[in-house]
Amino acid sequence: MTPNQPTIGGRLCAPFAWAIPVTKLCGTLAITFFGLLLLTFLIGRVVPVDPVLAVVGDRASQSTYDAAFIELGLDKPVYEQFWIYLQKAVVGDFGTSMLTKKDIAEDIKRVFPATLELATVAILIGTIFGLPVGVLAAVKQGKLIDQIVRVIGLIGYSAPIFWLGLLGLLFFYAKLGWIAGPGRIDIAYEYSITQITGLLLLDTALQGQWDAFGNVFSHIILPASLLGYYSMAYISRMTRSFMLNELAQEYITTARVKGVAEWRVIWIHALRNAAVPLVTVIALSYASLLEGSVLTETVFAWPGLGQYLTNSLQNADMNAVLGGTLVIGAIFVGLNLVSDLLYAVLDPRVRSRND
Amino acid sequence: MTKPLSSRDWLLSDLPTSRRQAKAGHFYRIWLAFKANKLAMVGLGIVALLLAAAILAPLIAPYNPVIGGDLRTERLLPPSLTHLMGTDEQARDILSRVLHGSRLTLLVVALVAVIATPVGLLVGTTAGYFGGWVDSALMRVTDVFLAFPRLVLALAFVAALGPGIENAIIAIAITSWPPYARLARAETLTIRDADFIAAIRLQGATSPRIIWGHVVPLCLSSVIVRVTLDMAGIILTAAGLGFLGLGAQPPQPEWGAMIASGRRFLIDFWWVATMPGIAIFIVSLGFNLLGDGLRDVLDPKSIK
Numbered sequence: 001m002t003p004n005q006p007t008i009g010g011r012l013c014a015p016f017a018w019a020i021p022v023t024k025l026c027g028t029l030a031i032t033f034f035g036l037l038l039l040t041f042l043i044g045r046v047v048p049v050d051p052v053l054a055v056v057g058d059r060a061s062q063s064t065y066d067a068a069f070i071e072l073g074l075d076k077p078v079y080e081q082f083w084i085y086l087q088k089a090v091v092g093d094f095g096t097s098m099l100t101k102k103d104i105a106e107d108i109k110r111v112f113p114a115t116l117e118l119a120t121v122a123i124l125i126g127t128i129f130g131l132p133v134g135v136l137a138a139v140k141q142g143k144l145i146d147q148i149v150r151v152i153g154l155i156g157y158s159a160p161i162f163w164l165g166l167l168g169l170l171f172f173y174a175k176l177g178w179i180a181g182p183g184r185i186d187i188a189y190e191y192s193i194t195q196i197t198g199l200l201l202l203d204t205a206l207q208g209q210w211d212a213f214g215n216v217f218s219h220i221i222l223p224a225s226l227l228g229y230y231s232m233a234y235i236s237r238m239t240r241s242f243m244l245n246e247l248a249q250e251y252i253t254t255a256r257v258k259g260v261a262e263w264r265v266i267w268i269h270a271l272r273n274a275a276v277p278l279v280t281v282i283a284l285s286y287a288s289l290l291e292g293s294v295l296t297e298t299v300f301a302w303p304g305l306g307q308y309l310t311n312s313l314q315n316a317d318m319n320a321v322l323g324g325t326l327v328i329g330a331i332f333v334g335l336n337l338v339s340d341l342l343y344a345v346l347d348p349r350v351r352s353r354n355d
Numbered sequence: 356m357t358k359p360l361s362s363r364d365w366l367l368s369d370l371p372t373s374r375r376q377a378k379a380g381h382f383y384r385i386w387l388a389f390k391a392n393k394l395a396m397v398g399l400g401i402v403a404l405l406l407a408a409a410i411l412a413p414l415i416a417p418y419n420p421v422i423g424g425d426l427r428t429e430r431l432l433p434p435s436l437t438h439l440m441g442t443d444e445q446a447r448d449i450l451s452r453v454l455h456g457s458r459l460t461l462l463v464v465a466l467v468a469v470i471a472t473p474v475g476l477l478v479g480t481t482a483g484y485f486g487g488w489v490d491s492a493l494m495r496v497t498d499v500f501l502a503f504p505r506l507v508l509a510l511a512f513v514a515a516l517g518p519g520i521e522n523a524i525i526a527i528a529i530t531s532w533p534p535y536a537r538l539a540r541a542e543t544l545t546i547r548d549a550d551f552i553a554a555i556r557l558q559g560a561t562s563p564r565i566i567w568g569h570v571v572p573l574c575l576s577s578v579i580v581r582v583t584l585d586m587a588g589i590i591l592t593a594a595g596l597g598f599l600g601l602g603a604q605p606p607q608p609e610w611g612a613m614i615a616s617g618r619r620f621l622i623d624f625w626w627v628a629t630m631p632g633i634a635i636f637i638v639s640l641g642f643n644l645l646g647d648g649l650r651d652v653l654d655p656k657s658i659k
Contacts, residue, residue, distance in 0.1 A: 031495055035496065036499060039500075043515045046516065154643055157587055158591075158639035158640040159636045159639070160591050160598075160632060160636070162595065162598050163614055163632035166618060166628055170622065174621075294510065294595075298598075298599065309507070310510075314599075316514070318515070321511055325507055325508070328504060329502050332502055336502075
């Protein structure tokens with residue numbers, strides 16, 4: 001952030017005004033990251049499974065055991081172990097997976113695009129449907145559409161996502177045959193496409209392989225709609241309440257008195273102001289899709305971060321679990337930060353309050 | 356009091372003659388407002404049904420929830436009059452398992468609430484009351500816990516502690532308290548500088564006494580509303596852990612684990628995974644409706 005940026009969004013602001021909140025933010029962020037690391041380290045320490053045995057197996061000789069004990073750094077005092085853990089984690093070294101003997105950071109890099117693709121399609125679905133529905137619910141408060149938004153929300157907050165996923169597979173895949181089953185892509189296509197970004201929809205489209213694109217789409221549509229439904233429940237409810245807030249303001253009355261068309265008052269004047277807090281809401285639900293994806297990925301055999309986490313869990317591969325947890329925590333914090341910054345950029349009132 | 360009043364008049368009296376009457380009247384008014392909300396009453400009904408099912412499970416469940424019938428003839432039977440929800444792959448009656456499963460669900464919800472609420476209240480009120488570095492330190496810790504998505508953190512804890520219903524409860528409780536702490540802190544900040552707190556302090560009350568006796572009771576109602584609203588989330592998290600095989604272990608009739616075991620037969624025997632899911636859905640819905648209703652009655656500020 002350059003300090004002497006003269007205008008942001010066409011509005012004047014004092015030079016260096018950014019410096020103080022940004023430094024403060026960085027401090028908070030550093031402490032939060034430190035806490036994330038400390039917490040995952042502590043979780044790793046309470047494991048009842050002996051980490052040495054997990055590496056060497058229970059039939060190893062005493063000397064092998066001792067060698068592994070020292071290699072893992074368990075002979076050092078706890079604070080020193082934490083320091084080593086900290087140094088490694090900062091450069092993205094989460095150790096090697098005890099099970100696959102592969103570098104955990106590499107593993108995560110390999111599986112992450114699948115989760116990213118799923119979450120991105122889901123948030124698009126959630127926003128495209130959630131936003132207009134929320135606006136309509138606010139305009140027609142108490143009418144049918146408003147009740148529908150309420151019901152959508154209640155179902156979203158009450159139904160277990162893995163259960164809805166299973167039912168979806170049962171109906172749309174097994175009974176109706178409309179969509180492809182679990183997994184990201186059929187085996188027939190799996191080796192015919194070169195991965196550029198790791199996002200299969202993008203890769204297939206870029207290479208013009210529309211058959212494969214259709215296949216990928218038919219795999220992703222159900223899990224993404226499901227996750228999208230949950231974001232939609234949240235986004236539409238928040239849109240409704242922000243819009244109600246804006247529609248009660250005096251500038252709306254002014255616009256109406258001036259004779260501005262009603263659709264313009266709602267979709268241009270009010271929505272534009274409601275959009276500012278909505279950015280935060282959308283960023284937060286994007287982040288929470290990473291959480292929802294743990295269960296969804298299990299149900300749909302989706303080879304992403306969530307499935308990697310649960311597989312590691314079931315094999316008591318603690319390093320991989322903590323690595324994955326840490327990455328998700330970091331992304332969560334990162335997206336929170338982005339939404340805070342966007343908020344400040346979009347809303348001059350917040351900016352002046354921070355200064 | 357010269358002539359006997361009806362109990363309703365006694366409760367609604369504008370001039371209560373005793374502290375007890377004032378309190379009872381207060382709760383009666385809350386109840387009247389709550390009763391007017393039909394959806395909230397539906398929620399209350401569902402939660403009451405859950406309680407009844409949990410208490411009466413051994414009496415009303417038609418079959419044994421753990422030991423199944425004849426494996427040759429009674430496996431995976433579709434719903435019928437003898438087995439209202441069908442049977443599972445071990446010839447166990449699913450209705451009986453769902454009924455007994457309500458005990459586990461209730462246990463999880465109750466224990467998480469009992470563990471997480473006091474922790475959140477204590478951390479939040481202490482941070483809010485003292486302010487300064489105590490506040491900063493406690494809130495940083497809270498932020499760290501909030502930085503993880505809830506299910507992921509619970510997963511990591513269960514991975515460390517080992518699978519099982521007790522550890523699942525501990526893990527969910529550990530991930531549940533931070534929002535309560537935040538809320539309690541915000542409430543405390545609004546009453547910390549009130550005159551009555553200053554008056555008590557001048558009388559020589561110690562800080563723990565002020566926090567416990569005067570700040571906590573005022574934060575309680577909003578925290579309780581929040582806990583009730585969270586209960587559906589707690590149930591869903593517990594079911595998710597059970598689904599991943601990290602919660603209650605077989606043969607315990609935990610709803611999430613039942614869905615996981617029914618998953619293998621989903622396409623041909625849909626009822627095995629569907630029935631426990633309906634139970635989770637209805638109970639979560641009940642807690643959501645109840646929570647919404649309580650919020651409207653107890654916390655009128657937050658109505659939007």
